[in-house]
Amino acid sequence: MLDFAIYSITIIAVWSVLALSLNIQFGMTGLVNFGQILPFALGSYAAGISASLGYPWWIGALAGLIAAPLIALLVIMPAQRLAQDYWALITLGAAEIFRLTVLNAPALTGGADGLVVPRFIDPTLAMSVALAVLAVTFLLAQRISSSPYGRMLRVLREDEILASTLGRSPIRYQASVSVIAWMMAAAAGVTYAHITGYVAPSSFTVTETFIIWTAVILGGPGRNIGVIFGAAIIQLLGVSSRFVAQWIDLPPDLIANLRLASFGLVLVLMFLYRPQGLIPEAKQVHDAERN
Amino acid sequence: MKMTGLPLAFCSVLAVLGLQGPARAADPIQIGVIANLTGQDVKTSVQMSRGVELAADDINAAGGIDGRPIKLIVEDSEYRAQEALNAATKLYNVDKVEAAIMFGGSSLMIPVAELARDKGKILINTSSSSPKLGNYPGTLFSILPLDDILSKELGNLIADSGAKTAAVVVPNNAFGLGVAEAAAAAFEAKGGKIVENIAYTEGQPDYRADVQALVKAKPDAIITAGYGDDSRTVLRNVRELGINATWFAAYPSILEVDNKEWMNGRLLGVDNGGYSQGVGKAVQDKYAAKFGDKDILAHVYYGYDAMMVLAEAMKKGGTDAAAIAKAMPEVVKTFDGASGKIVWDDRGQRIDPPIDVLTYKDGKFETTATRN
Known part of the structure; x- marks a missing residue:
């Protein structure tokens, strides 16, 4: 039981980092990124490829943290002259292109068979690393949120033209926040690869992106602690419903479908009665004269 | 310093849901089943799970394993690697199963095999035919022959x-x-x-x-x-x-x-092949009678044979994973199941099946x- 609890906390920590990375893009800046699984996959594959070539783990981690911001800049390059709505399409497409590329490059990525990555044998170590990555990410996200930079991101979210009239370049802010967010997600990806011991294209689909989105929307976009709460609820619903299902004496396939249906029902009810999220973003009032 | 405070608090919640005491002589032997009961390729996966269930029924009707009945714990993998790992971690860590029977592609089977190897547990593959599965001798045994x-x-x-x-x-x-x-x-x-x-x-x-x-x-x-x-x-x-x-x-x-x-x-x-004769035919009839479905896929037989081979190994060697791993290659030598005779190479991968x-x-x- 203790091992399972440790494992669940580890997974919650990884998905919380992903939720935070999307939150500073969408929750704070208003960037609709439907491909947030891409930097996560970049980090995971950097760890996997590095391991398959016989390099130590830190080379893979470094490669992931370098590749993610570079690819972020490449992906958002075509978005510079487009409205924010197009970010969704561009990022969604980029994530799928990456998944299909790794699927079709078996010599480097293992193709559909994927790559085996050295696992953390000690579950406590895995949890400690995941929590450490979460702590760093959370502190960074909090720092951004409370800084003048974060306030400008929120101005961008509310009105891009207003931000421009203040002499700020929206694309610079959007690019910089994307770079930070993608590095966070890449760090989560590296950690995840060493937790699961395996990377394959099937782990980085659109479904995974929407799990991150659900966590952010459920927890409260714009609120860092809220999205961590959202990620925890999503993962705990999945885990706890397995135990509840075990009590019910019904055919396993029916239970499995009921389990997913109940999961969906909880989310629908949440969105109906608490659309602002469980821990909504607090309204910030700044007195310009005092500041 | 060990970070145990947080998991212990978390445990107190989960323990209410899944607490177990020490095993007694007449306690059921728990066997894990991991199948994608939702997601893609559900029909085949459900039939594999039902094949395991039929075998468990037969074993229990014959008195179980040394008087202990088989109890199956079926977990859904959703055909996603992380959910497969969640399922396997629960089965191995919380339910304390020594062996699990699994349906899923190599992208699910390999991470679960990695986990099973690290924990010293058994995984029986009924669906994946990637040659990489041969990298887990003593951990992963295949009822389905490799693709080649x-x-x-x-x-x-x-x-x-x-x-x-x-x-x-x-x-x-x-x-x-x-x-x-x-x-x-x-x-x-x-x-x-x-x-x-x-x-x-x-x-x-x-x-x-x-x-x-x-x-x-x-x-x-x-x-x-x-x-x-x-x-x-x-x-x-x-x-x-x-x-x-x-x-x-x-x-x-x-x-x-x-x-x-x-x-x-x-x-x-x-x-x-070989399903239309002997044990295979009997399984067909039992399946149709229990589930009212005559559209039977091959994975019913793989599931059935996986459970039967595992039970034979438990009878011969004992119920802990190390004993099962040791007994498995021995029991298949005389095993003639629903999918015919099983011949394994030294990695526990099936070769030379009837076709x-x-x-x-x-x-x-x-x-x-x-x-x-």
Whole structure:
């Protein structure tokens, strides 16, 4: 039981980092990124490829943290002259292109068979690393949120033209926040690869992106602690419903479908009665004269 | 300093849900089953799970294992690697199962095998045929033969049919590519020529762009492997293009046929066989009686045999994982199950299974030959 609890906390920590990375893009800046699984996959594959070539783990981690911001800049390059709505399409497409590329490059990525990555044998170590990555990410996200930079991101979210009239370049802010967010997600990806011991294209689909989105929307976009709460609820619903299902004496396939249906029902009810999220973003009032 | 405060608090919640005491002599022996009961390829997976259930019923009816009944704990993998790991971690850590029987592709089977190896547990594979599964000797045992054995027979069948050229149309995954590689090699070894290779990405609503190349290639035969709605769409798209070639499939019974009249006599294949006799026939009858379903896929037999081999190993060696791992290769030597005799190589991977040659006629597959 203790091992399972440790494992669940580890997974919650990884998905919380992903939720935070999307939150500073969408929750704070208003960037609709439907491909947030891409930097996560970049980090995971950097760890996997590095391991398959016989390099130590830190080379893979470094490669992931370098590749993610570079690819972020490449992906958002075509978005510079487009409205924010197009970010969704561009990022969604980029994530799928990456998944299909790794699927079709078996010599480097293992193709559909994927790559085996050295696992953390000690579950406590895995949890400690995941929590450490979460702590760093959370502190960074909090720092951004409370800084003048974060306030400008929120101005961008509310009105891009207003931000421009203040002499700020929206694309610079959007690019910089994307770079930070993608590095966070890449760090989560590296950690995840060493937790699961395996990377394959099937782990980085659109479904995974929407799990991150659900966590952010459920927890409260714009609120860092809220999205961590959202990620925890999503993962705990999945885990706890397995135990509840075990009590019910019904055919396993029916239970499995009921389990997913109940999961969906909880989310629908949440969105109906608490659309602002469980821990909504607090309204910030700044007195310009005092500041 | 060990970070145990947080997990302990977390445990107190989960313990309410899954607390267990120490095992007693008459306590059930818990066996894990991991199957994608939701997500893709559900029908095959559910049938595998039911096959395990039938075997557990038979074992319990015969007095269990040293008087202890089998209790199955079935977990859904959703056909996602992380959910498969969640399921396996729960089974191995919380339910304390020593062995789990699993359905899923290599992208699910390999991470669970990694976990099982690290924890010193047993994993029995009933569905994945990637050669990488041979990397877990003593941990992972396969009831399903690896792709290259059955696919080699598929290539020989195509050459024997008189076809001179063939095209490959398979899903771009470990299963599809494994079948394609071995079948094409066997076909070419007998003088055939592969004129087109198509590996499609699963989950598309339409595959005309992928299969369009067949119009120009004009193959005598099409080598395929697939399952579910994807296979139905591929078959329909190729028919709509007016391509008249004969289809040769690995495990044809898991294909979803699009148009029964069109495919009548046009779809052949090879599958692990011997199901229509002896134990296989008895399992068919039990399955139909219990689940009211006569449309039985091969994975019912794999699930049944997985549970039976595991039970035999537990009877012979004991119920802990190390004893099971030691006894498994011994018990299969005399085992004759629903999927025939099982021969394992030294890695616990199945070789030399009986193989049926199947032809699709009047809406169902007929066994036209069995190669033992």
